[in-house]
Amino acid sequence: MGKKADTIDRILHQARILFWNEGYSNVTTQRIADNAGITKGLLTHYFPRKRDIVAEINFRDFSRVYSYAYECTGNDAYLSYIITLYTLRRAFCTQPQLRQISEEAFARRNGDVNVNAIRERDSVYIEIIKQFNINMTLDDIHHKIIMSNGASSALAAHYYSGESGMTLDDYLRNSVMICGAMLEIPYFIRVSYYDNAMKLISGGAIPEFDYLNNNY
Numbered sequence: 068m069g070k071k072a073d074t075i076d077r078i079l080h081q082a083r084i085l086f087w088n089e090g091y092s093n094v095t096t097q098r099i100a101d102n103a104g105i106t107k108g109l110l111t112h113y114f115p116r117k118r119d120i121v122a123e124i125n126f127r128d129f130s131r132v133y134s135y136a137y138e139c140t141g142n143d144a145y146l147s148y149i150i151t152l153y154t155l156r157r158a159f160c161t162q163p164q165l166r167q168i169s170e171e172a173f174a175r176r177n178g179d180v181n182v183n184a185i186r187e188r189d190s191v192y193i194e195i196i197k198q199f200n201i202n203m204t205l206d207d208i209h210h211k212i213i214m215s216n217g218a219s220s221a222l223a224a225h226y227y228s229g230e231s232g233m234t235l236d237d238y239l240r241n242s243v244m245i246c247g248a249m250l251e252i253p254y255f256i257r258v259s260y261y262d263n264a265m266k267l268i269s270g271g272a273i274p275e276f277d278y279l280n281n282n283y
Contacts, residue, residue, distance in 0.1 A: 075113055077103040079127070082120045087164050087279055091121065091171040119181075121172040126184035129155065131283040132276065133191065139272055144194035145252070149264040150273055152243050158276040160226075160235055165278050195250060203251065215249040 081102035085094040096117050100110040114120045132154055136147035159166045192208050195201070219242055225231050226238040240261065247257035267273050274282055 071113075074103070074105060074109070075123075078105070078110055078113065079120065079124055083124055083279065086121070086168045090164075091117075091168045118172040121168060122181040122184065125169065126181050126187065128276070128278075129184070130187055131281070133187075135283040136273060139267065144191060144198050145247075146260055146264055148191055148195060149243055149247070149260055150267065152246060153239055153264060153268065154273060154276050156242055157235070157239055158278065160238070162278060192250070195252075199250075199252060199256075201251060208250070211249045215245055218245050 078099060082094070082099045085098060085102065094117075096110055096114075097107050099117075099120070100107040103110065114123070129151060133147055133151040136150040136154075137144070140146045140150070159169070189205055189208075192205065196203055222238065222242055222245065226233045226235075243261060243264075244257055247260070248254075252260075276282070
């Protein structure tokens with residue numbers, strides 16, 4: 068591993084621990100740099116803003132879970148995508164620290180993007196398009212993502228409010244199904260794939276996501 072990659076890994080590892088134990092807002096970039104054994108200047112060279120660190124952590128978590136699921140499912144892109152969304156969104160629901168980190172980091176994101184995450188997401192969508200022979204361009208998907216994210220956010224707010232009576236299982240199912248609808252995958256196919264994903268997860272083939280220990 069190169070020196071740059073090793074340094075970035077140390078930054079992300081120490082930030083992950085600090086964010087989890089102390090909360091995103093209570094952790095300074097100086098603390099992260101000190102714990103990683105580097106200067107604050109070097110840290111901000113790689114991550115100009117503290118929330119950029121969270122964005123990179125989230126991207127790596129998605130990539131790691133997806134890669135694990137992809138191998139587990141025999142390279143089935145859509146099934147792996149469903150498993151990844153379900154696993155990470157369930158973690159957000161059941162691990163309050165995890166949800167708080169992202170909510171505080173991106174409360175005022177103003178269109179912040181993670182280039183690596185966009186490329187990874189697009190590569191996954193391209194695989195799914197090929198898998199189902201979907202007649203859709205990446206530009207089409209990018210427009211649909213905006214609508215899908217809005218619907219998913221509204222559903223999450225509805226669930227987290229605790230006023231709807233929605234169960235965790237209902238929320239996760241509907242949340243994942245929205246993403247399949249975005250790709251214009253027929254409903255009966257989405258249901259079949261979701262059921263297959265649940266069999267793998269409930270059967271123990273897919274471990275519960277562990278934010279601190281990187282268990283994928």
